[in-house]
Amino acid sequence: MVRIAIVGGGAIGLLFANYLTKANHHVTIIVRRKEQEMEIKKHGISLTGQEEQMDVEVRQSNDFIEQEFDLIVVTVKQTAIKEVVLNINRGILRANAFLFVQNGMGHLTSIRQFKNKSIYIGVVEHGAKRISDNMVHHTGIGKVNVGLLKGNEHELQVLVKQLTSEKFPVNYAQNAEKIVKEKLVINAVINPLTALYRIKNGQLLHNEHFIAVMKKLFDEAMVVLNLENRADMWEEITRICRSTASNDSSMQVDLTVGRETEIEAISGYIIREAKEKNISVPFTTFVYESIKGMSAITERG
Ligand SMILES: NC(=O)C1=CN([C@@H]2O[C@H](COP(=O)(O)OP(=O)(O)OC[C@H]3O[C@@H](n4cnc5c(N)ncnc54)[C@H](OP(=O)(O)O)[C@@H]3O)[C@@H](O)[C@H]2O)C=CC1
Ligand SMILES: CC(C)(CO)C(=O)C(=O)O
The missing domain is CATH 3.40.50.720 (NAD(P)-binding Rossmann-like Domain)
Incomplete structure (x- = not known):
């Protein structure tokens, strides 16, 4: 015990x-x-x-x-x-x-x-x-x-x-760092997009335009975090979208109920790492600023 x-x-x-x-x-x-x-x-x-x-x-x-x-x-x-x-x-x-x-x-x-x-x-x-x-x-x-x-x-x-x-x-x-980085890529792709588009995780895959944006966020996170298993990781993200198809991501829930989101520890972390490595991450910056902006409107004081 x-x-x-x-x-x-x-x-x-x-x-x-x-x-x-x-x-x-x-x-x-x-x-x-x-x-x-x-x-x-x-x-x-x-x-x-x-x-x-x-x-x-x-x-x-x-x-x-x-x-x-x-x-x-x-x-x-x-x-x-x-x-x-x-x-x-x-x-x-x-x-x-x-x-x-x-x-x-x-x-x-x-x-x-x-x-x-x-x-x-x-x-x-x-x-x-x-x-x-x-x-x-x-x-x-x-x-x-x-x-x-x-x-x-x-x-x-x-x-x-x-x-x-x-x-x-x-x-x-x-390898603790590897599993945390891989989960970070998953959250950096699924969470901000489902929160901004106000859709369930599974709906990200129903639309080629959403998939195109997912891929941009995915590419940026993979490069910044120095992960190489691209095909497996993309497969994992789509698997999670399917297996949690009817879930609202935690960021979508937090934004909807006016609670502070975890964007700082997810996209914010990638942006800070990118800056140190001199890598440009325009899509991650866009979702980060958008979630911050939406939160400023919805967060209960
Ligand atoms: N839920 C899920 O399916 C998953 C969640 N995660 C991760 O797990 C973590 C927890 O998520 P989740 O359980 O959903 O979050 P919740 O918001 O449901 O729970 C967080 C809890 O922490 C409590 N809390 C805040 N500050 C303190 C404190 N100082 N002392 C004691 N308790 C405190 C809150 O209290 P109060 O009730 O008073 O607000 C709340 O009950 C997050 O990082 C999330 O991303 C990962 C995978 C899946
Ligand atoms: C894996 C996922 C995206 C499941 O909803 C999650 O961890 C979250 O919502 O924070």
Whole structure:
């Protein structure tokens, strides 16, 4: 049994909490809002379509948390990473190892700087949608790939074996940077376009004009991130558009509900890297500025 804290009670936090509790790990969810803490305390957590309500420990993020965990899984969005990193640096969140599962690469620089900690990076291939403060809909079944950013490879391999289960597979990935970069290319193509065009992921493939723009963003991201497996990666992007055809991408949802998007950690990261390498990325810059502009109109203050 691993003593796990999950920071963030959103879609991915609740999904991890459900499956890791079912696999008999001791799970504590650390949430931001008092109402969510009360709801989970009263009713436990559950997955849609399943009767079972599971009890988990729950704490509020500004509580004093005396416990040191074996593993803390950080499931907040990129937009909240700064605050969580501050709490880790202040010793408010304490663990032997930290697993970060965000889309995008904006957070890598700050989390690499933790002292004496094992840092793992996860790429989540599941789809999840939060239905209420204690219930999540598992919209797409996939796996979680975890690689080492800092620490001991053997310890990570042991942990991955402890975490994995039939219903919630966790795999060890040898090259953390590569899997994160590949996920970044996928998000840099699908997320801004679905958000700007207000379409579902699958609709990107229904139209040769959308495909032409996807290819421009794809080419720019591949060059900047120095990835060579072009044919496989393009195939992967189209596969994801098909397998999540009826999903709204997270950026499309964030923009629609007026929440800050993860554009800075996705397209913003590519633009910053491109600048350092003196590479021109006009299509990525266009979608970045467009999402920023749209957000300025829709974000709730
Ligand atoms: N959902 C999905 O299908 C997938 C998501 N991802 C990635 O996973 C990450 C998480 O996404 P997702 O779960 O969908 O996002 P959500 O917006 O559903 O959840 C984020 C949660 O973090 C909470 N939070 C924010 N700040 C803090 C804090 N300081 N302390 C504790 N909790 C905090 C929010 O609280 P509050 O509820 O109060 O706002 C919210 O519950 C993102 O990077 C996303 O790109 C990757 C693959 C698939
Ligand atoms: C893979 C994809 C595009 C699925 O919707 C995603 O990760 C997201 O929406 O952020």
